[in-house]
Amino acid sequence: xxxxxxxxxxxxxxxxxxxxxxxxxxxxxxxxxxxxxxxxxxxxxxxxxxxxxxxxxxxxxxxxxxxxxxxxxxxxxxxxxxxxxxxxxxxxxxxxxxxxxxxxxxxxxxxxxxxxxxxxxxxxxxxxxxxxxxxxxxxxxxxxxxxxxxxxxxxxxxxxxxxxxx
Amino acid sequence: xxxxxxxxxxxxxxxxxxxxxxxxxxxxxxxxxxxxxxxxxxxxxxxxxxxxxxxxxxxxxxxxxxxxxxxxxxxxxxxxxxxxxxxxxxxxxxxxxxxxxxxxxxxxxxxxxxxxxxxxxxxxxxxxxxxxxxxxxxxxxxxxxxxxxxxxxxxxxxxxxxxxxxxxxxxxxxxxxxxxxxxxxxxxxxxxxxxxxxxxxxxxxxxxxxxxxxxxxxxxxxxxxxxxxxxxxxxxxxxxxxxxxxxxxxxxxxxxxxxxxxxxxxxxxxxxxxxxxxxxxxxxxxxxxxxxxxxxxxxxxxxxxxxxxxxxxxxxxxxxxxxxxxxxxxxxxxxxxxxxxxxxxxxxxxxxxxxxxxxxxxxxxxxxxxxxxxxxxxxxxxxxxxxxxxx
Numbered sequence: 420x421x422x423x424x425x426x427x428x429x430x431x432x433x434x435x436x437x438x439x440x441x442x443x444x445x446x447x448x449x450x451x452x453x454x455x456x457x458x459x460x461x462x463x464x465x466x467x468x469x470x471x472x473x474x475x476x477x478x479x480x481x482x483x484x485x486x487x488x489x490x491x492x493x494x495x496x497x498x499x500x501x502x503x504x505x506x507x508x509x510x511x512x513x514x515x516x517x518x519x520x521x522x523x524x525x526x527x528x529x530x531x532x533x534x535x536x537x538x539x540x541x542x543x544x545x546x547x548x549x550x551x552x553x554x555x556x557x558x559x560x561x562x563x564x565x566x567x568x569x570x571x572x573x574x575x576x577x578x579x580x581x582x583x584x585x
Numbered sequence: 586x587x588x589x590x591x592x593x594x595x596x597x598x599x600x601x602x603x604x605x606x607x608x609x610x611x612x613x614x615x616x617x618x619x620x621x622x623x624x625x626x627x628x629x630x631x632x633x634x635x636x637x638x639x640x641x642x643x644x645x646x647x648x649x650x651x652x653x654x655x656x657x658x659x660x661x662x663x664x665x666x667x668x669x670x671x672x673x674x675x676x677x678x679x680x681x682x683x684x685x686x687x688x689x690x691x692x693x694x695x696x697x698x699x700x701x702x703x704x705x706x707x708x709x710x711x712x713x714x715x716x717x718x719x720x721x722x723x724x725x726x727x728x729x730x731x732x733x734x735x736x737x738x739x740x741x742x743x744x745x746x747x748x749x750x751x752x753x754x755x756x757x758x759x760x761x762x763x764x765x766x767x768x769x770x771x772x773x774x775x776x777x778x779x780x781x782x783x784x785x786x787x788x789x790x791x792x793x794x795x796x797x798x799x800x801x802x803x804x805x806x807x808x809x810x811x812x813x814x815x816x817x818x819x820x821x822x823x824x825x826x827x828x829x830x831x832x833x834x835x836x837x838x839x840x841x842x843x844x845x846x847x848x849x850x851x852x853x854x855x856x857x858x859x860x861x862x863x864x865x866x867x868x869x870x871x872x873x874x875x876x877x878x879x880x881x882x883x884x885x886x887x888x889x890x891x892x893x894x895x896x897x898x899x900x901x902x903x904x905x906x907x908x909x910x911x912x913x914x915x916x917x918x919x920x921x922x923x924x925x926x927x928x929x930x931x932x933x934x935x936x937x938x939x940x941x942x943x944x945x946x947x948x949x950x951x952x953x954x955x956x957x958x959x960x961x962x963x964x965x966x967x968x969x970x971x972x973x974x975x976x
Contacts (some may be wrong), residue, residue, distance in 0.1 A: 443680075445683075445736060446680075446683070449683065449733070452729065468713065468714060468715050468718075469715055469718065472715055472718040472719050472721075472722045473718070473722075475722035475723075475725065475726065476718070476721055476722040476725050479722075479725060479726055479729065480722070480724075480725025480726060480728065480729075480758070481725070481755070483729060484728055484729065484732065484751060484755060487732055487736075488748075488751075491736070491744075491748070543714060544714065544715055544718075544775055
């Protein structure tokens with residue numbers, strides 16, 4: 420693990436922690452954006468260029484904007500008076516630790532399950548395109564269907580609001 | 586001789602770097618290129634500001650700046666000195682950290698976008714296999730800076746301007762990407778150097794630039810429209826319209842931070858014109874085969890400056906679009922047309938070389954354009970206005 424990895428990891432973790440611990444909600448959203456940027460740099464350090472740039476384009480360019488719009492339009496930019504931490508935080512901590520333990524075990528033991536993976540494969544955008552259109556075309560179409568359904572649903576919800584108000 | 590003139594900057598960098606020990610050479614080369622970009626693009630920004638003020642003035646039947654230096658050429662320097670010496674006012678209840686970071690983020694992100702543009706033969710700062718994707722990723726980050734500026738000023742008008750600006754930039758981001766996907770499809774690579782190299786061929790002395798193909802012309806027009814909207818230029822400059830929202834999202838900025846916003850906006854215009862010339866106008870390739878002796882960087886910069894002149898021309902001529910007209914235009918016309926253009930580009934690729942594909946592709950594009958225009962005009966009711974009130 421090189422120094423660069425530790426720096427990027429520190430940036431991401433600090434961004435994530437700030438996203439939870441800051442008082443101002445929009446500051447939290449901006450700290451979340453820093454965490455996204457840290458993840459993107461992590462992808463780039465692992466030589467996954469497409470994943471890194473797609474992370475910036477999608478997460479910072481679209482998801483972060485969506486989050487701040489949601490904060491602005493719901494009039495809850497100030498911290499609520501009775502705090503944000505829920506009463507059963509201990510159960511949440513146990514569940515989160517459990518999920519993290521399962522994921523960590525799976526990642527660490529993956530070297531034993533897939534012993535043939537030696538060097539890092541050089542994946543170009545061409546390979547990603549070929550895989551998407553060849554081997555993974557069914558998941559691609561299902562995701563497209565899901566996105567279309569979400570879009571139509573959003574339009575219907577907004578339209579009904581207008582007609583209901585009249 | 587002409588090859589030396591073409592590669593003069595590369596040779597210069599090689600010569601300077603040769604004085605240093607071998608370990609430092611690579612990083613010194615990169616630092617030199619960065620210094621060159623930071624020196625050249627603000628100079629082009631000053632030139633663009635001067636061109637804008639003189640050009641707009643002439644179009645509005647007045648003269649423009651002519652006091653500071655001959656023909657007002659030193660006016661940008663006077664503007665720079667003015668912004669540096671003005672007092673930096675931050676509102677009392679404004680969010681100081683975010684208020685400070687917004688223009689910084691804009692300038693950083695815009696300059697990073699320039700790093701992948703091929704300014705001449707072998708003259709790209711960073712060679713990336715997915716250079717185009719990097720450029721668009723940087724463009725997407727400018728929206729965040731606009732929002733930060735508007736929200737941190739604690740000013741209703743700034744916030745309104747910022748939200749309108751972000752909505753506009755998100756809406757036009759999709760047609761911008763779609764029109765360049767057509768170019769990527771035909772070239773077969775996301776690398777900007779490869780895209781320029783493919784366009785650097787000549788048939789009967791005429792170049793293979795993508796703008797000279799039917800799908801390329803349509804894609805270029807859509808790209809230019811989306812680029813004008815992305816950089817908040819007139820006729821899409823409602824978020825910063827002077828008569829509507831004071832100055833929109835940078836109302837509360839004065840002094841050097843305002844100058845940074847200004848710099849970020851104009852350098853953003855320069856970089857998106859740079860990408861447009863790379864994708865459609867052939868980048869650094871010469872217009873005719875016999876003009877190949879002129880250095881490649883000369884062609885790149887002249888194409889970029891011509892694009893800036895067209896931006897200024899459109900600003901001086903067309904009236905501003907209202908916000909809902911702007912959004913309607915994006916989602917109901919530009920986006921479907923870019924999707925159709927993708928289809929036509931695929932058709933172009935699969936039909937064999939000859940006059941048939943020119944006729945078929947042009948016919949499809951013109952027919953759909955006329956149809957959509959006809960449908961759009963028929964829905965317009967030029968009569969008594971119907972009002973819709975916000976609920």
